[in-house]
Amino acid sequence: MTGRVLPLLRRDLARLLLGGRGGGALLPVLFFLSVAMLYPFAVGPDAPLLARTGGGVIWVAALLAAILPLDRLVEPDIEMGLFDQWALRGISEELVIAVRVFAHWLSFGPPLMLAALPAAALLGLDGHTLAMVEIGLLAGTPGLAALGVTVAALTAGLRGGAALGGLLIIPMAVPVLIFGAGSLGAGGTSGLALTGAASLVLLAMAPFAGGAAVRAARG
Amino acid sequence: MQGASIAIDDLACRRGDRLLFRGVNVRLHAGEALRVSGRNGIGKSSLLRIVAGLAPAFAGTVRTEGAIGLVDERPALDPARPLGDALTFWRQIDGSTENAWELERLGLADLLDVPVRYLSTGQKKRAALARLLAQQARIWLLDEPLNGLDVHAATLAEELTAEHCAAGGIALIASHQPFAVPGMATLSLADHAA
Numbered sequence: 001m002t003g004r005v006l007p008l009l010r011r012d013l014a015r016l017l018l019g020g021r022g023g024g025a026l027l028p029v030l031f032f033l034s035v036a037m038l039y040p041f042a043v044g045p046d047a048p049l050l051a052r053t054g055g056g057v058i059w060v061a062a063l064l065a066a067i068l069p070l071d072r073l074v075e076p077d078i079e080m081g082l083f084d085q086w087a088l089r090g091i092s093e094e095l096v097i098a099v100r101v102f103a104h105w106l107s108f109g110p111p112l113m114l115a116a117l118p119a120a121a122l123l124g125l126d127g128h129t130l131a132m133v134e135i136g137l138l139a140g141t142p143g144l145a146a147l148g149v150t151v152a153a154l155t156a157g158l159r160g161g162a163a164l165g166g167l168l169i170i171p172m173a174v175p176v177l178i179f180g181a182g183s184l185g186a187g188g189t190s191g192l193a194l195t196g197a198a199s200l201v202l203l204a205m206a207p208f209a210g211g212a213a214v215r216a217a218r219g
Numbered sequence: 220m221q222g223a224s225i226a227i228d229d230l231a232c233r234r235g236d237r238l239l240f241r242g243v244n245v246r247l248h249a250g251e252a253l254r255v256s257g258r259n260g261i262g263k264s265s266l267l268r269i270v271a272g273l274a275p276a277f278a279g280t281v282r283t284e285g286a287i288g289l290v291d292e293r294p295a296l297d298p299a300r301p302l303g304d305a306l307t308f309w310r311q312i313d314g315s316t317e318n319a320w321e322l323e324r325l326g327l328a329d330l331l332d333v334p335v336r337y338l339s340t341g342q343k344k345r346a347a348l349a350r351l352l353a354q355q356a357r358i359w360l361l362d363e364p365l366n367g368l369d370v371h372a373a374t375l376a377e378e379l380t381a382e383h384c385a386a387g388g389i390a391l392i393a394s395h396q397p398f399a400v401p402g403m404a405t406l407s408l409a410d411h412a413a
Binding site: 003079085218 | 271272273274286287288289291293294295296297298299300308309311312313314354356
């Protein structure tokens, strides 16, 4: 099976991380940075306020950036017949979705964690808050990736699926967001643990929910 | 090489609330080819998808032995990637090695560095045939294999299918155009229309 996982992962990374015309990882990162840059313009140069709310802004920006590549996560492969060809070769939809979750995470999780450094500087976050944001993103972004791929698979067969997907993902991402951003305030490390737990639940469900959705879209 | 066979018993297909065909019985053994004919919308592609296990049968059973390769209107090659890379992806999945002679024969040898989206319809179809050859499946399901192919390439597709059957493979071809393979039987779906 590993002989088949590697080509799948390489292809997914070539599409999602490097991107070609799709923009790859660059687009979500630029989007994320521009939100972090716009926020001080909007609320004014009040340093204590920025430092207090900046962590939360980074979390919201990360969630929105994760939604950007939603429409090219699953739908093109169904339309081009790739899922049919994989099914003929005994490669289950679940395996493809699991690989895709990993590739999607690699293409926005670590890049966003890197981009959080300049974003934290723009917002004037202190070292402790930045550390909590980074650990929180490490715990939370895998869950956002799993959620993104699942929703992309669910909406693949629908007209206007991309817009609907963004709308669907937001309420489902609320637990990750509350615990992740909550860890910056009173929640502390228990917030991080709950972020990780929410992520793990989403990761465990994604291959099965996504796989079933792809089969349903086949009709 | 393993044996190959297709056994279809009393198959019926429904799309939406319309029954397309019923009572289809087919027996195909190693080396045999069958062309499914009929007007547009009669259910040729649906029959192939049911045999491939990609669509459910409304009634009846389908049993197949041997790996299945499918060529339909979608080449399943990444549009943004060069043809060579897109084919290599499937070779890695199928565990086969590049066959320069096959690519030369299909007229693809000079196109390997061209992104798939710049290829013409016929070139994409030939690329899909290259993907099928590399898969080394015993059962070929060809859905309108001649669409987009010029006379020369159409003859080539027929030759490849004949060679596949001569080597002990099975070909099930859905086509409204004539498709010449020695010893090929024809199933007229109109006889089974519901």
